[in-house]
Amino acid sequence: MAETLSALLKAPGVAGFDEVSYDDKERLFEQVNTDMRFEDYLYGCYECGICVAVCPSARFYDFSPRRIAQAVAREDVELVYQQMEEDIWECSQCFSCVRCPRANNPGGIILIMREVAINNGMASAKQALEGYSRIIYKIMSTGTQVSPDMLQPDAFPDWGPEVKDVSDNLDLWRRMLPPETMHTTSMSWEVADKTLVELYLIWFETGALDMIKQVDEGLHMILEELMEERLEEMGIER
Amino acid sequence: MPSDTVVIIGGGPGGLEVARGVAELGTRAVIVEKAAFLGGTPIAENYAALTPNFESAEVAMGRMIDRVAANPLAEVRLESQVTACEGEVGDFRLTVTGPDGESTLECGSIVVATGFQHFDPGRETQMYGYYEYPDVIALQDLEAMLKDHNVVRPSNGKPPERICFVQCVGSRDRHIGNEYCSKVCCGVASKEAIEVRQQLPDCKVFIFYIDMRMYGYWENQIYWPAQEEHHVQYVKGIITEVLPKGDKLLVRGEDTTMGRPMEVPMDIVVLSVGMEPSLGTREMAKVLGIAQNKYGFIDAANPPLDTVSTSREGIFACGAALAPADLEDTVSTAGAAAMRAVVTVRAGAGAAAK
Amino acid sequence: MSIPVAALLKKKEKFERDPERLPEDFREEVFRLEEEGEWIVDRVPEPFVEAPTKYGRTKKVPMGGLWHHKSCGQCGHIPGYSTSIFWVMRKLQQDYNDPRDQTSCTAWNYYASATSNAAAQAAVAMRNFAAAKETGYFPLIHCGTSYGHYKEVREELLLHPQLRAEVREVLAKLGKAMVMPEEIVHYSEWFWAMRHEIAAKQVINVDNIVATVHPACHYYKLVEGDAIYDPDVYGGQRTAIVTGLAEALGAEVRSYSTWFDCCGFGFRHILVQRDFTRSFATMRKIEVMKEEANPDVVLTHDTGCVTTLDKSQFAAQAHGRNVGVPVMSEAQFAALAMGAHPYKVCQLHWHSADYRPLLEKMGIDWEAAWAEFQVDLKRLERGEIEFLTWEDVDA
Numbered sequence: 001m002a003e004t005l006s007a008l009l010k011a012p013g014v015a016g017f018d019e020v021s022y023d024d025k026e027r028l029f030e031q032v033n034t035d036m037r038f039e040d041y042l043y044g045c046y047e048c049g050i051c052v053a054v055c056p057s058a059r060f061y062d063f064s065p066r067r068i069a070q071a072v073a074r075e076d077v078e079l080v081y082q083q084m085e086e087d088i089w090e091c092s093q094c095f096s097c098v099r100c101p102r103a104n105n106p107g108g109i110i111l112i113m114r115e116v117a118i119n120n121g122m123a124s125a126k127q128a129l130e131g132y133s134r135i136i137y138k139i140m141s142t143g144t145q146v147s148p149d150m151l152q153p154d155a156f157p158d159w160g161p162e163v164k165d166v167s168d169n170l171d172l173w174r175r176m177l178p179p180e181t182m183h184t185t186s187m188s189w190e191v192a193d194k195t196l197v198e199l200y201l202i203w204f205e206t207g208a209l210d211m212i213k214q215v216d217e218g219l220h221m222i223l224e225e226l227m228e229e230r231l232e233e234m235g236i237e238r
Numbered sequence: 239m240p241s242d243t244v245v246i247i248g249g250g251p252g253g254l255e256v257a258r259g260v261a262e263l264g265t266r267a268v269i270v271e272k273a274a275f276l277g278g279t280p281i282a283e284n285y286a287a288l289t290p291n292f293e294s295a296e297v298a299m300g301r302m303i304d305r306v307a308a309n310p311l312a313e314v315r316l317e318s319q320v321t322a323c324e325g326e327v328g329d330f331r332l333t334v335t336g337p338d339g340e341s342t343l344e345c346g347s348i349v350v351a352t353g354f355q356h357f358d359p360g361r362e363t364q365m366y367g368y369y370e371y372p373d374v375i376a377l378q379d380l381e382a383m384l385k386d387h388n389v390v391r392p393s394n395g396k397p398p399e400r401i402c403f404v405q406c407v408g409s410r411d412r413h414i415g416n417e418y419c420s421k422v423c424c425g426v427a428s429k430e431a432i433e434v435r436q437q438l439p440d441c442k443v444f445i446f447y448i449d450m451r452m453y454g455y456w457e458n459q460i461y462w463p464a465q466e467e468h469h470v471q472y473v474k475g476i477i478t479e480v481l482p483k484g485d486k487l488l489v490r491g492e493d494t495t496m497g498r499p500m501e502v503p504m505d506i507v508v509l510s511v512g513m514e515p516s517l518g519t520r521e522m523a524k525v526l527g528i529a530q531n532k533y534g535f536i537d538a539a540n541p542p543l544d545t546v547s548t549s550r551e552g553i554f555a556c557g558a559a560l561a562p563a564d565l566e567d568t569v570s571t572a573g574a575a576a577m578r579a580v581v582t583v584r585a586g587a588g589a590a591a592k
Numbered sequence: 593m594s595i596p597v598a599a600l601l602k603k604k605e606k607f608e609r610d611p612e613r614l615p616e617d618f619r620e621e622v623f624r625l626e627e628e629g630e631w632i633v634d635r636v637p638e639p640f641v642e643a644p645t646k647y648g649r650t651k652k653v654p655m656g657g658l659w660h661h662k663s664c665g666q667c668g669h670i671p672g673y674s675t676s677i678f679w680v681m682r683k684l685q686q687d688y689n690d691p692r693d694q695t696s697c698t699a700w701n702y703y704a705s706a707t708s709n710a711a712a713q714a715a716v717a718m719r720n721f722a723a724a725k726e727t728g729y730f731p732l733i734h735c736g737t738s739y740g741h742y743k744e745v746r747e748e749l750l751l752h753p754q755l756r757a758e759v760r761e762v763l764a765k766l767g768k769a770m771v772m773p774e775e776i777v778h779y780s781e782w783f784w785a786m787r788h789e790i791a792a793k794q795v796i797n798v799d800n801i802v803a804t805v806h807p808a809c810h811y812y813k814l815v816e817g818d819a820i821y822d823p824d825v826y827g828g829q830r831t832a833i834v835t836g837l838a839e840a841l842g843a844e845v846r847s848y849s850t851w852f853d854c855c856g857f858g859f860r861h862i863l864v865q866r867d868f869t870r871s872f873a874t875m876r877k878i879e880v881m882k883e884e885a886n887p888d889v890v891l892t893h894d895t896g897c898v899t900t901l902d903k904s905q906f907a908a909q910a911h912g913r914n915v916g917v918p919v920m921s922e923a924q925f926a927a928l929a930m931g932a933h934p935y936k937v938c939q940l941h942w943h944s945a946d947y948r949p950l951l952e953k954m955g956i957d958w959e960a961a962w963a964e965f966q967v968d969l970k971r972l973e974r975g976e977i978e979f980l981t982w983e984d985v986d987a
Contacts, residue, residue, distance in 0.1 A: 036752055037710060043412070048448040049475035049492025050364070056854040056872050058492075058499050066492070092858035092868075093703035094809040095740070098816070099363065099478060103412040114706030129705050131864045136707055143695035144664035151669060158866060160906035160944040175972055176936070176965070176980045177671050178987070179678050181662075181690050183979055188668035192692040198719055198766045199695050205762045206712035215707060284596065360607030360829065361647075363816070365852055369607045369827045375600055382596035392597045413816075415615070483849040483884070520612075 025081040031116045032072065032080070032109075041108035045069045051097035051106050061090040065097045065106030072109055080113075088113045089128035121214040133219050136212060140223055143199050144188035148174055197234050200227035204238055240328045240586040242266055244579040245345040247320055247522055250278015252557030252568045253351035254302040259576030261311035265583055268313045268343060269306070270320055270334055272518060276303045278353055283378040286385035288565060289422065289429045290459040295385075319518075323348075323526050327552025328586030346583035347552045348526065349575045350536055352518035354558035357408025357416070357511040365479040366404070366509055373487055374480055374507045376407075377426055384433050389441075391505050393485075398505035401434055402444040402489060403427040404477045409512030409562075410448065416533060420512030420562040424451045427510045428464045435468040444471045444504075446491055475500065480507050513562040528553055536560050546575040552582050607827055615647045615817060621750050622772055630756055631770035634725045636777075641785035644828070646812075646821045652775050653785040654732075656686035659724040663735030664696045665895035672939025673898060673920075674734060676927040677779055679937045682987040683930060684789055689729040694720055697733075699741035700896070704860035710748060714755055715762045717745045722768040732779050736894025737859075739778040740810025743818055746776060776818070778811060780833050780893035783922060784820055787840035795931040796954050798843045803925075804887040805834045805845055806877065806901065808894035809854050834893050834922045841929050846885035850876050856904075857896035873904035879914045889950050890919040905945045918947035934958055935965035936985045 032038065051065040052058045058065070068087065071079040088110045097106045117125040129136075139145045153164045166173060174183050181189040203209040204227065213220040231238060244260045246253045249271030260267035275281060277299035280288070285295035306312045318336035320343075325331045332343045356378055359368035368374045372392040383389045391398050405427060409420040424447070431443045450472065452461045464470040479490040486503035493500040515534040523530045529537040529549035536555040539547040546554045556575040557568035593601075626633045636652040643651045658681070666673040681688055698716050702708045724731040733739040749756055749772070760770055783790070812819040812831040822832035825839065830851070838845050856872025858865070878901060881887055892898055902919040909915050924938045934940050934956055940947045941962075951958045968984065971977050 036755065037748060040748070040751060046410070046448050047474075047494055048406075049494045050478045052492035052494075052497075053475070053478045053490050053499050054852070055499070056856055056858075056876070057868075059876070060868055060871060064497060066494070067497075089860070092854060092856065092861060094854040094857075095814045096809055096852075096854055098813060101363070101406075101411040101413065111703070111706055115709060118706055128860070129707075129864075132705055132860070135701065135863060136705065139664075139696060139698055139701045143698075144668060145696050145698070145700045146664055146668045148668050148671075156903070158870065158907040159903040162942065162944050166942060172969060172972055173941075174671075175978065176969060177675055177939070178937070178980050178982045178985055179667075179671075179675055179690060180979075181692055182667050182671055182674065188664040188666075188696070189662050189694075190692050191695060195693045195695055195723070198768075199716070201766055202712055202715045202719065202762055205765060206709060206715055206758070208708045208712035211707050211709070215705075358607070358610075360609070361613070365830070367829065369604055369829050372601060372604070375604075379596070379600040379603075382599065383594070386594055386596050388594050388596070390594070390597065392601055395593065395597070479852050481847075481849040481851060488849050 020081065022077065025077045028084065028116055028120060029075065029077045029080050031119070032112050033075075035112045037108060038112060041105040041112070042069065042072060043102045043104055045073050045102060045104060048101065050099055050101065051104075054096035054099055056094060056096070057090045057092050063087055063090040065091070065110070068110060069104055069106045084113050084117050084122065085124045088117065089124070115211075118211050118214050126215055129215055133216050136215070137219060137223065140203060140209070140212070141226055142187040143191040143196055147185065147187050149185045194234070197230055197236060200231060201236065201238070203227065241330070241344040241346040242583055243268060243345040244347050244349065244583055245270060245330070245332060245343060246349045246351055248278065248351035248353055248518060248559070249276040249314065250351060250353050250557070251280065251299065251302060251565060252353065252559070252572045253278070253349070254306050255569045255572035256349045256351060256556060256576045256579070257306045257312045258302070258309065259573055260580055261306070261309040263576070263580045264311070265580045266311050266313070268315065268345070270315050270318045270343070272317070272319050274317050276314065276316070283356075284382035284385050285378070286381050286433065287429065289425045290456050292429070320522065320525055327582060330552065346586045347554065347579040349579050350519070350522050350526070350528070350548070350553065350555040350559050351557055351572065352522050352559045353516050354513040354519070354562070355516040357514050359407060359509050359511060361414060362407060363411065363413040364477070366407070366507070367480045368509060371480065371482055371487060373505060374509065376509045376511045377423065377430065380430050380508050384430060384437065387437060389434060389437055397438055398441055400442045400444070400504045401506045401508060402446060402477070402504045403431060403508045403510050405445065405447040405510045406476060407509040407511045408514070416512060416514065418533065418562065419451060421451070422562065422564045423510040423512060425456050425460055425564070427508070428452065428460045428470065430508070431470040432460070432464050432468045435470060442471070444473060446473050446475060446477045446489070448476050477507075513558055515559065519559045526550065526553055545571050546578055554578050607829065609648050609828075611648070614649060617649060618747070618750060619774065622774065625750070625772075631772045632725070634721065634730060634771050634773045636774050637730050643781060643785060643820045644822055645817060646819055647817050649817070651781070651818065651820065653777055653781050654730050655786065656688070657729055658686070658688045658732040658782070659727055659729035660688060660690050661694060661697075661720060661724070661731050661733045661738065663738060663895045665700065665899055666734060670895070670898055670939070670942055672924055672937065672942060673895070675937055675939055676921065676923040676932065677734065679927050679932055679985065679987050680783075680790065680923060680930065682982060683793060684786060689727050691723065691727065693723045697735070697738035697741055699737050700859055702741070703737070704863065710755060711758045711762070713741070714745045714749055714759045717742050718759050718763055718770060719766060719768055721771045721773055722763065725769070725771045731773055732777055732782060734779050736778065736808035736810045737896055739776060740814035742776050743815035746772065747815060778893070780811070780922065781820055783926065784833055784836045787837045790837065790926050790930065791840045791842070794841060794929045796929045796956070798841050798929055798954060801843045801889065801950070801953060802885065802887045803838050803843045803845050803889050803891050804848055804881045804885045805838065806855060806890060806892040806897055807831050807833060808892065808897050811894065834891050837922050837926060838891055841926065846887060848881050848884040850880045853877060855892075855897045855900040857900045859896070862896070862900060869900055870904040870907055873900050874908040874913050874915055877901060878905060878908070878917060882914050882917060887917055888953055889925065890917055891922045891925055892919065893922055902944050916945060918943065918945050918950045920947070928954065928956065933964070933985055934961050936968065936980060
């Protein structure tokens with residue numbers, strides 16, 4: 001098959017990609033273009049470059065929402081797979097690119113590609129989310145994304161010395177907040193128990209919790225246990 | 239009672255050509271024109287030279303006006319508008335409101351030649367700052383300066399060192415709703431670019447585009463000379479933001495050839511605004527009860543082989559009232575409309591005779 | 593000046609919107625679905641202010657009776673932001689509900705990691721809307737990301753009956769009805785609507801304060817038609833949010849050449865790839881603002897933007913970059929102008945970039961204020977009080 005030098009260099013294994021078959025790549029592509037939102041996110045592309053012009057990630061990475069929209073529009077299975085491996089996690093999800101005159105939404109296409117990458121346990125997805133597990137734990141279990149007790153100097157050393165002041169005085173400083181719901185430290189505001197349980201049901205019923213399994217099996221186990229326990233306590237059947 | 243008159247609404251190049259055609263075919267023609275002068279948008283907006291032959295707009299329109307004036311069968315009513323319409327093909331009764339009040343005008347057929355208006359950049363979904371910065375102007379604004387032989391930065395009155403054109407403003411855009419190409423702006427922008435290079439040899443001129451569309455002979459009447467003789471720089475990648483930095487304007491786009499975001503300073507930014515149906519076109523559609531397409535232009539009833547019929551028998555349209563059109567399109571459809579209008583009127587007269 | 597130049601400058605003085613050209617109104621579809629029994633529309637309570645939006649339609653912004661949909665990043669890391677929103681609302685004597693029955697919109701996680709899906713995100717949104725309706729208060733969204741995300745969710749629900757069916761099934765299991773608010777309202781839109789009432793209660797003159805405004809991408813770029821554009825602010829050519837309030841307070845708002853740029857938050861990047869966020873915020877926003885506008889304060893109206901612009905400056909300073917300007921929400925700035933305590937209300941001790949020069953320029957004695965804060969802190973430590981209350985901060 002590799003008759004020319006360039007074909008040899010681009011062959012899987014040599015180029016650094018996993019040994020993934022074309023059929024698998026095609027299957028992944030189909031999951032992207034059969035997503036319910038896909039038809040709202042991709043019309044045609046006349047390569048005007050507006051999306052790249054406004055994109056913050058395009059200024060710092062070799063990243064181009066235009067190349068992604070084009071690859072998907074051209075149904076270039078190989079290129080799309082490569083982008084799912086290398087590019088999609090560079091997007092800042094700012095949606096400046098919806099300024100597209102054709103009404104394409106490259107950020108939205110990328111979001112679908114990310115979901116597909118997660119659902120299929122792609123190594124690049126796991127790599128992009130390294131160090132992110134504690135955030136997933138926090139949002140899924142408490143219903144708030146970041147909590148006051150996450151402000152630790154070794155977690156955010158580059159945010160300045162105030163982080164240490166906060167963490168040293170956390171409990172007291174939280175009680176110095178007039179809003180009655182904000183005296184918490186392990187979540188951003190006091191989320192009611194009943195509300196948390198409703199959130200857990202949502203994660204179970206919509207399959208969002210299953211996605212965590214692909215990213216971090218240990219985390220998934222912890223979360224599933226925690227949520228099932230709480231649901232049982234409240235006497236709720238799944 | 240059947241009438242032997244054709245009424246032409248609008249006295250721009252389209253309306254003038256219809257009137258000349260109708261009159262030369264021996265039928266009475268009346269032009270009803272809203273402004274105090276004939277010649278339409280090329281005169282109202284002070285166009286310099288026409289595309290692609292660089293003939294003075296004023297001279298070319300003057301020639302069309304003179305031909306109509308010279309024909310005794312053609313009548314012109316200035317500062318007049320059609321405000322009501324009754325009757326049907328062969329026997330229309332129009333209410334015309336003019337400087338002397340209201341009057342009734344009978345006719346056998348009508349040709350709508352009310353033309354276009356330039357897209358207003360205030361409705362743009364990109365961030366061009368037309369209403370914020372004096373040095374962001376539109377194609378017709380530059381035409382007026384070119385005609386005056388005085389192209390300067392409106393902010394400080396000095397000649398620019400760097401000018402750029404931004405194509406497709408208000409066209410080809412799903413958010414704005416004008417999902418069509420306005421046909422002439424690539425040619426007009428290139429023509430203006432050539433004129434700028436002629437008047438200001440030290441000024442660098444750039445055109446930022448999505449596609450360059452100069453069809454037929456315009457390719458080497460305008461596009462090739464713009465690049466080869468006048469060194470206009472064409473960059474594939476449209477601009478999305480214009481913001482002042484210091485005393486210049488920073489334009490932001492992607493240089494798609496190089497595949498990276500680009501920010502460059504300019505002295506003047508010219509927005510190549512597209513065509514939309516004019517207020518007159520939209521008003522006449524209501525007054526005459528003829529269908530419009532989803533963009534508000536008069537809907538051509540039987541495209542593509544019949545370019546001038548509307549949804550009502552006996553009422554025709556020509557030029558930019560139907561769709562973005564260049565001058566060749568306009569005079570061509572005007573000729574077709576003149577022919578159909580005269581045939582209609584003669585058929586009506588014939589029927590009455592029976 | 594030549595005649596053509598004079599003519600074109602006159603023409604460009606003011607954009608006159610054509611009243612006949614209005615885009616489709618998504619609210620027609622929202623109400624149509626109510627008629628078909630798909631959901632209940634939670635109507636905007638009276639009194640409300642009619643705000644002009646980007647393409648000429650108006651948007652109802654309620655003045656009171658609001659359910660505060662809080663922001664995790666605000667309440668968690670910059671609590672002076674949320675506190676100021678409540679404080680100003682109390683000062684304007686508007687009744688509100690601060691719920692415990694509220695989850696995060698979860699959009700930060702969604703945009704960062706995609707470890708969720710359209711159904712989960714829509715269900716979370718609709719659960720919160722239903723919870724609001726149960727209290728009789730109308731949702732006011734604190735975070736720009738939540739606001740943009742909820743507008744996106746609304747669009748998807750309007751377009752996809754199968755998504756509505758999925759969400760309905762999930763909500764049924766929670767015993768919750770399908771509720772869609774008539775408008776999705778961001779707190780900064782309330783601040784714009786109430787800017788004259790707020791200015792009337794101003795006790796500190798800010799005429800000498802120069803501000804730059806950073807508008808949040810998720811506020812005005814995502815579902816762009818549903819954002820406030822006021823003909824009196826930037827001629828209606830840029831969103832009036834934040835700027836409208838700052839100008840009503842008398843501050844001088846200066847523009848800069850990266851006004852439309854994102855702040856660089858990146859959702860994921862600010863947590864696990866901060867060199868991007870820090871570089872972008874420094875080089876594309878803060879440095880440009882300082883060089884071109886030299887502001888006393890940077891005002892913005894979103895959790896992520898405040899966090900990014902504030903927290904990125906410390907490390908950049910260590911590299912000798914031209915940074916060092918305080919960043920806060922317009923809510924905190926308005927509160928300060930109305931006499932709010934910089935520490936007990938605006939909680940500026942949680943911020944990174946030095947805010948003290950700004951306070952000094954505003955004539956606020958921050959040393960005395962910090963001492964006052966310490967007094968109450970000691971009372972807390974000694975167990976004399978359990979919490980700082982609204983009475984303690986005159987609200």
